[in-house]
């Protein structure tokens with residue numbers, strides 16, 4: 272073991288890992304993750320170091336920060352991150368933490384290449400170096416060079432910008448391998464940003480992810496959606512770091528709010544908390560940020576390959592409406608499940624081999640990340 276987790280004593284880490292069975296069983300025999308993983312705040316601390324600090328995280332699409340000085344803020348584990356478009360049109364990311372007393376940054380008003388702390392106004396250049404330190408004369412043994420912003424690694428795939436706190440991550444193209452070929456001729460890089468919606472949901476982040484990863488609940492939780500999908504032909508496929516759910520729409524699509532003429536829709540889950548919902552001409556990305564052990568923030572970004580046309584046709588509006596309706600049904604069930612997971616009557620369940628392959632694959636990766644980080648064999 273021998274890895275530290277901020278805020279947890281070693282004995283506690285030992286106890287947490289010992290109490291949970293991290294062995295991986297085939298889906299036919301596997302049990303679901305123990306409920307403590309969803310209800311004990313200490314497991315979230317384990318996940319912050321073993322999962323969130325190690326994996327690629329979706330920051331945004333390039334079309335969300337098109338111009339020099341544009342920026343966007345995200346959180347990875349306990350770490351706020353700012354992602355910026357520079358004057359050279361590069362994309363850079365830093366821990367969004369001022370080296371003075373920890374304040375947050377934003378691009379300085381009237382500039383495109385200076386970050387300014389929103390607390391006492393220290394300024395930093397786009398290479399992270401500290402430039403302006405107002406009213407700091409008479410401070411001894413202070414060298415600005417020691418107080419630069421800490422950079423965060425970025426990588427771009429098909430216009431999607433990813434960030435990671437891992438110094439030595441799996442190369443992003445390996446993680447995303449095969450997706451482009453599968454969705455062709457749809458190109459994610461063609462998409463233009465339209466709008467964002469955010470929900471704060473009273474459940475552990477993994478409850479939301481588990482729920483996304485199976486169509487098993489569709490007939491019960493989304494009865495209207497169920498009439499549009501060809502549920503018998505719903506497929507789940509898994510790769511190393513992602514899974515794909517694919518459901519053809521049923522032939523009777525007169526009332527289909529998705530207007531999917533050729534019936535193709537791809538639902539990709541990229542481990543650990545990213546979803547790409549891809550339809551011809553349309554992309555919706557979801558980011559699931561933990562906001563405590565029993566709360567998560569779900570960020571939906573909507574994109575269109577021809578945004579103006581999508582607005583003119585009313586597609587954007589009907590997408591937002593359909594998404595909000597389905598999301599509310601998912602929120603209600605996820606919040607109810609979080610309550611169930613806290614109950615004395617529940618610890619672990621089992622998987623449907625036919626319908627819950629994606630959930631099993633996700634939970635397998637969670638276990639693997641923890642075993643690898645703490646070197647448990």
Ligand code: FES
Pocket residue numbers: 369370371372373374375388389390391392393
């Ligand atoms: S915390 Fe940033 S200037 Fe004080």
Ligand SMILES: [Fe+2]
Pocket residue numbers: 482483488492493601
């Ligand atoms: Fe759902």
